[in-house]
Amino acid sequence: MTLLHTEGLSVRFRLRDAVVQAVTDLHLRVRAGELLAVVGESGCGKSVLAHALLGLLPANAEVSGHATVDGTDLLHSGEKVLARQIRGRKIGLIPQSPATALTAVRTGRTLLAETLRAHDRDPKTADRVAADAGFDPADLDRYPFQLSGGMAQRLVTALALATDPPLLIADEPTTGLDRPLVDHTLDLLRRRCDNGGAVLLITHDLAAAERVADTVAVMYASRIVEHRPATGVFTEPAHPYTAALLKALPDREFRPIPGHPPMLTALPPGCAFAPRCPRADTTCATPPTGPVACHHPLHTEVAV
């Protein structure tokens, strides 16, 4: 069953003297039980995608295309529907930078109890919900400033899981965690999928994506350039960008991709990776399409 479905989803930010193309023509489908990892460099539009789905974009954003979760329209539903039926109920969000996502003057316990109460659940289960997310219930009475980065991360994870939404969007949920906690968080996400939930994992951590994802969407300069089952992406990347990104990993070649990502205010008409790509030629001036958006993929026979 398809839980999340987007078609031609695009997000533009209108600035005084420029237009930022943050997300361009995104076609995604996440089924119940599936964990889709969206990976890519910082500033490629990953988080904007999450915010677009939840209706959390700033006022100067222009969203076009279609997006539905569990049959409900996300882009034209209006604030009331989003607030009462979508956020926390159909889509949970583990936000990026937990330190800023937590209310500074409230303890973990009051935040968690409030969330549980708002969703007609027993606020007394706060301890168990916290423990499930790897947050020590003994620390629930601390204020956010008394938490380390890793502890704050686990608290926002607990808040997102408290309402048990069918689709969970996890925006960089493992940043700043040590290895055992990274594994714990990833296992938690994996387990949700194995129990029939769906997870959209947004991450720059390729190792994390490789560990838990069923499908991977590699994003570069606002577009998805490679969208395939996870197994092939890490062993036989088809898009030159994916290959270059994998080579930069410390346990591979630890070599940066030459050049810089393009500005989202001035994207080239053709392939945005062409200026940094060793395989680029004149055909790359026209935009490539398909599950591997490249005119010269490293592998042509890919499972989609």
Added chain:
Amino acid sequence: MTLQAHAITAGYRGRQVLSEVSLSVEPGETVGLRGPSGCGKSTLVRVLALLHEPTTGHVSLDGTPVTGARHRVPPQIRTRIGLLFQSPRAASDPRLSLTDLIAEPLRATGHPRDTIETRVAELADRTGLTPDLLARQPHAVSDGQLQRACLARALAHRPAYLLCDEATTMLDASTQAHVAAVITEEQHHHNMGVLVVSHDPALLKRWTTRVEELI
């Protein structure tokens, strides 16, 4: 010739975070520091960077014990240690352009204007920041670009020691490799000692010469 922490006990307002921790970084070497979340790695880095005064124990720089912390430490000692934080956004003044951000430590110590200009251009070139990016403020650049500016700022005084507190954790693989390459190159130039705090075993294995564990 070492940056050394001797039996450091430190904490905040009565809450003790570190107890009797010692660590040393020799010139030219890259030391990894690893430990569970919340074990005091950042506090140890702050103590080593002379930003946080330990309750007992002391830091010595090339054999000379340092007393006090922050502005009580003379600039010629403070500037020998560079620091790169985890979150570049939290570590940069949102009002400054990247050029001013990089120039700040040099201006604060009264370097002449033309020296600063040359040095900023050199650092920007090495960290891969184009003139277009240098004119922008932090809100108009990505985390990776901002962290590269913060790296340029940390290297402005040619520090003898550079402390990286989870400095590449939030960066994508390519930017991480780039930041590490710039630091390694600087190390080859003037034998800088580097401390890398990280949770990533693959990164520590690839980048560092030895790894210390903090419990």
